[in-house]
Amino acid sequence: MIYLDNAATTPPCTEAVERARAFLEENFYNPSAIYGGAFSVHAALKEARQGVLSRIADPAKFELIFTSGGTESDNHAVFSGARRGNAVTTKGEHAAVFESFNALKGRGVEPRFAPLKCDGSVDEEGLLSLVDEKTSLVSILHVNNETGAVNDILALARAVKRKNPRALFHSDGVQAFGKIPVRLSADIDLYSVSAHKIGGLKGTGALIKRKNLVLPPLVYGGGQEGGQRSGTENVFGIMAFAYAAEKKFATLEEDGKRILALRNLLRERLDGALYTCLSPEVGSPYILSTSARGMRGEVLVRMLWERGVAAGTGSACSSRHRFSRVLMACGYDEPTLDGVLRWSFSPATTKDEILRAADIANEVAATFRGNL
């Protein structure tokens, strides 16, 4: 099977799974217990925390809270960060941020949604016009999970802080972590990441937080994670996460170049009469969004699966939410929205797979069109 839905999840890397297994079977102790074995788990956890954090930020200025994944990290950032006035985000956010913002209404905070450019990145002017002195939080997706467009979060954070230095700045970095080179600046207060998009396990993620920033917890209890996220730590998941991050960051740049070439190859090979490219020229190498205009993306996905190719639509397809909210905000028409297919890659993707997938995709779409 040719797996090209890595933005949904990546297959866990073997060594990470082995690492997890060791902490499931041998070092299974509760890191909060006080005997020797438990303390060594505690120490391993500390090392893992430093390991993941240092890949992207200065551990002297930032700290890391392990969570159950990107969605929890986003919820934590939004609900703990936006507690008064208004909060600003974009129309291109993943549902974890978008729906949290909608829920802010019930908590007396006014959510504001900034418009997108046609590639899915945020319209900077539109965004800044929504930020005022009453803004308590601004949240901007780092890499758009549907189009692969990259927001320059460092510049955006700078601009936001210039307008309102007291506003917190959060970014959902789930599709960027380990894929887009970035170093968190002092303007960024919160950053969400996830393990299973880079070869780790599902159910593990983290919220990276500027030190000295005091946020109320989302989950209360026994005081783990410095009291900021209670609950016995998901030790095996965290260990796998640390390993996967180490491995992914070691080859981040060369992976990026190689995968960009694969993405461009797929873009070239897909029949232009059948597929239109929606992704920006300069975006994440890991995501290529296309549309088989006039066809149904979800049907193509199933036809592809029958032929041994796994791809995504990039949206939850149902008759109620037939079209992707994000791509609608980009301004595409209905036939384009109907036919969306998202291809996403990992370092394990090969050139041969891309060539075969392109052939199959062309055949399948031609068959489908023939049936219409």
Add this chain to the structure above:
Amino acid sequence: MEKVVIIRYAEIHLKGKNRGFFERVFIINLERALKGIRHELHRTSGRYLVEKFDTARYEEIMERVLRVFGVHSCSEGLLVPNDMDSIFEAAKCVAPAGGTFKVETHRADKKYPLTSMEVSAEIGGRLLAHNRALKVDVHDPAARVYIDVRENGTALVYCSSRLGAGGMPVGTAGTGLLLLSGGIDSPVAGYMMAKRGMTVEVLHFHSYPYTNDGAKEKVQELAALLSQYTLVERLRCVNVAHIQEEIHKKCAADLNVTLLRRFMFRIAERIAAKVGAQCLVTGESLGQVASQTVEGLTSSNSVVALPVLRPLIGFDKEEIIERAKKIGTYDTSVLPFEDCCTVFLPEHPAIRPKLSYIEEEEAKLDVEALIEDALKTLEFIRL
């Protein structure tokens, strides 16, 4: 004091010489409904008792039994030794907290020292003395406390009853093949036929890859919900995607649905023969959609020899929804998955198609080959 469930049956008592057959099927159905719960089921003078179960599962047993067709009503009963003190203790438990009441005694054990009237008077008197909020009204009481003095030295005491599903035991009125879509209507249609005692086998048409696995899963859930009543725990699925493609390519667009339905009926008839079904059952209701006009129904009927039963034919959508809610299939039916592929849905379906026009268009297809192909996709799912 042991808690028991008393089951009274509905129409079976009207049966004459074949009553034994109905009762045998009824017992089998009750046992199937209670599968997985430890219990004993006994027949006793005109009703059934569920005994010796874990009282923590009482509610569950009650609910399952109430869903079995043929059950008129059920009561929570207390089984006690037949001395007056024990009977009084049980009566205290089942009697209402206040209001008017009456005690009625039935004495199967004719050697019992007190007559029925005496038992009623004695227990009624004791209840009155025990609870000042109670008042006797022998003509029009708000509640009746029943006492059955049985022959084996025990007595059964009970009060209120809950209404069951009614109808006839499933398996006493032949077999039908239900065409189950993912919608609101067809599960209700299946329910109604099962209520009259029909064994309802289930067939679903999907059009993968045009419809998704979620839609099939939803139908599976609907079939499983329906099986609580029909006791048929299997589902058959046939893929008609290829037929839809052919119709779409070769025939007039306004007949898409009409022609597809004719194929569905033909395939259903073949499967009915395999499963021993004597009729087809659908959830069609007159005039609800374009294919459910009398012309539409006629066009489907004309391709099969089996009778097609449509128990919802005279129902309004509102009435169907109400029933679907009552039997618990509504929430699943409205889950947002497409059951019939909208890729091929015509903008203006024919509302009153003439048979000659339909046949002319259908002649462009190799009907037999398409049916054979579709039958090859037949899938058997155990729920």
